[in-house]
Amino acid sequence: MMEENNSEINVDELMHTIREEVVKRQVYSQQINSESNLDTSKLKLSISYIETFLKNAESRSSLRIKWPDKLNRFPFNLSAKFQKLILKALNFIFKDQREVNFNIINSLRESVVLNHQLIGQIATLKAQADNRIQSLDERVVTIDTSIQGIENSLNAIDTLINSWLTGIQKDLDTLNMRVQGIDEHLSIVYARMAKLNEHLITTESRIVTVDTRIQEINERYIRNDSYLKNDLMQQKRLITLFLEEAKKCLPEPFSQEQLQTFVNEDTHFLDVFYAAFEDQFRGSRKEILERLKVYLPLIEEAKVGTAESPILDVGCGRGEWLELLEESGYTSRGLDINKVMVEQSRSRGFEVIEADVMVYLQSLPDRSLGMVTGFHIIEHLTFPTLMKFFTEVVRILKPGGLAIFETPNPENVLASSCNFYFDPTHQHPLPSSMIKFILEMQGLQQVKVINLHPYPEAYKVIGSEIAERFNDYFYGPQDYAVVGYKL
The missing domain is CATH 3.40.50.150 (Vaccinia Virus protein VP39)
Structure with a gap:
């Protein structure tokens, strides 16, 4: 029995196996015919021997009413009365044995009749077997013809498949060469991309470093700009206040209220410093x-x-x-x-x-x-x-x-x-x-x-x-x- 997962079947080997099996069956059927004929003839001969033996046994086992001719010679040539007396005595003595013999003979006769019936049945069975064998032979011939046709079809299919596989193999070889070329091209591209990626990583790192430095410089610039602006505004405000108050009192000296104005503004002298200090x-x-x-x-x-x-x-x-x-x-x-x-x-x-x-x-x-x-x-x-x-x-x-x-x-x-x-x-x-x-x-x-x-x-x-x-x-x-x- 072939397994389903067989990937390849040898058609020639399969056809050779089928033919050998057909030949074996034909030889076997002929042997059966010859052996059946031989056995039947032997059986008939044996039954003929048995019937001869039965006739002889039947004659010998029947009731003795006549003195044997061989015993009419001296000293067994007795008188007729004495012979009858002896015969009666013998018949009486072997009465039971005679009955047994008759029973055995009858059984053997029935066995012979049964054997004749068996021979007839064997002949009938043989005729039926011959018919079946003949039918089987015809079927085998039909199967052989069909197998021959299948073999021719399989050979044609095999030729077609081989031609198809050859074409596919050529296409695969061509495709493999193209894939190999693409693979080599991709390897070159990947190598270039790796170098480009390394370059991009280096560039990105540099950009991040530069961006961080720019951001730090920008923040420092903004803080310094804020400090300078606020400081300048404070200085400008102080100068403006000073000039305004100076105008009010000149040429007279500053009053206590005017001096307090300068004192109040003096408390903000460290505002810029403290803002920078907090940032630090x-x-x-x-x-x-x-x-x-x-x-x-x-x-x-x-x-x-x-x-x-x-x-x-x-x-x-x-x-x-x-x-x-x-x-x-x-x-x-x-x-x-x-x-x-x-x-x-x-x-x-x-x-x-x-x-x-x-x-x-x-x-x-x-x-x-x-x-x-x-x-x-x-x-x-x-x-x-x-x-x-x-x-x-x-x-x-x-x-x-x-x-x-x-x-x-x-x-x-x-x-x-x-x-x-x-x-x-x-x-x-x-x-x-x-x-x-x-x-x-x-x-x-x-x-x-x-x-x-x-x-x-x-x-x-x-x-x-x-x-x-x-x-x-x-x-x-x-x-x-x-x-x-x-x-």
């Missing part, structure tokens, strides 16, 4: 925006920042917190005394008021704000001013409003002993427990301290308990925020 040491605008996002959930929880409960950011500086509040959809405004920073914030579209913090807070009505914030502002105030500041904050907050103030953490040794004094306008480090106590004394409730901005893990020392304590003191939170609510 405060951190980039992006970093500050990212840090301030920690306070947004507190605003959402308190439900402030609406038109009825606006937010005031004291010492708003460059306006990062105002920008984040505006992006989050809250109503807010800023307050600062530095003219340069006020102009920078206003240029970004924020509402910023230029005024002294205490003067402005004292001008506000009671319960007028939803939240007051100050990031790195309270460390700039003297202690008496700080107390007055917190008093005003509690006064102007609405019930349910909150205050958030962030300042350097003096528990961090590096922050309190070094970094705090980067800013020459700082007064003193403010411990978190002290500020928490002051706010509670001023009337705020649920006051809590949030530690912020620890050093990265890479700075910390790995080791014993002493190392952990060292990390807390030197690389712990650099800032903290105190949060209180007005009930």
Whole structure:
């Protein structure tokens, strides 16, 4: 039996196998005929022998009524009466044996009759077998003819397939050569593309480097330009005021009021310096925006920042917190005394008021704000001013409003002993427990301290308990925020 997954069939071998099978069947049928004839003749001869034996046995097993001729000689030539007597005695003695013999003979006769019947049936079967064999021979001849036709068809198909495969092989060879040529061309293209990609990567890296440098130069130029413009404006304003006041008093000396005007303007002498200082040491605008996002959930929880409960950011500086509040959809405004920073914030579209913090807070009505914030502002105030500041904050907050103030953490040794004094306008480090106590004394409730901005893990020392304590003191939170609510 051929499997379905045979990919190739040998037609010649298949035809040869079929022919051999046909010849074998023909020879086998002839052998059967000859053997059946031989067996039948032998069987008839055996039955003839058996019938002869039965006739002889029947004659010998019949009842003895005559004295054998061979026994009429001396000394067996007895009288007729004595012979009859002996015969009767013998017949009586062998009566049972005679019956047995008759039974056996009858059985054998029936067996002969059965054998004759069997011979007849064998002859019938042989005739039927001959007919079937003849029919089979005819079918074999028909099959052989059909196979010959199939063989001729297969040979024609094989020739056609070989011709077709030859054409396909030629086409495949041609296609393979074309593909090989395309592959070689693609290899060259890929090599060129790889070189071009390397060149593009190098060029892109250079462009990024140049772009970064240009951006840095541009930012530096913008800052310097802003500083110079503001400084020139301040100088121009001072000169204008000086000339105006000089005109008023000349040739008389300056009055006390005129001198106070110059003194007030003198307080803004360091505005440009402090704006540049903030840009250098405060951190980039992006970093500050990212840090301030920690306070947004507190605003959402308190439900402030609406038109009825606006937010005031004291010492708003460059306006990062105002920008984040505006992006989050809250109503807010800023307050600062530095003219340069006020102009920078206003240029970004924020509402910023230029005024002294205490003067402005004292001008506000009671319960007028939803939240007051100050990031790195309270460390700039003297202690008496700080107390007055917190008093005003509690006064102007609405019930349910909150205050958030962030300042350097003096528990961090590096922050309190070094970094705090980067800013020459700082007064003193403010411990978190002290500020928490002051706010509670001023009337705020649920006051809590949030530690912020620890050093990265890479700075910390790995080791014993002493190392952990060292990390807390030197690389712990650099800032903290105190949060209180007005009930």
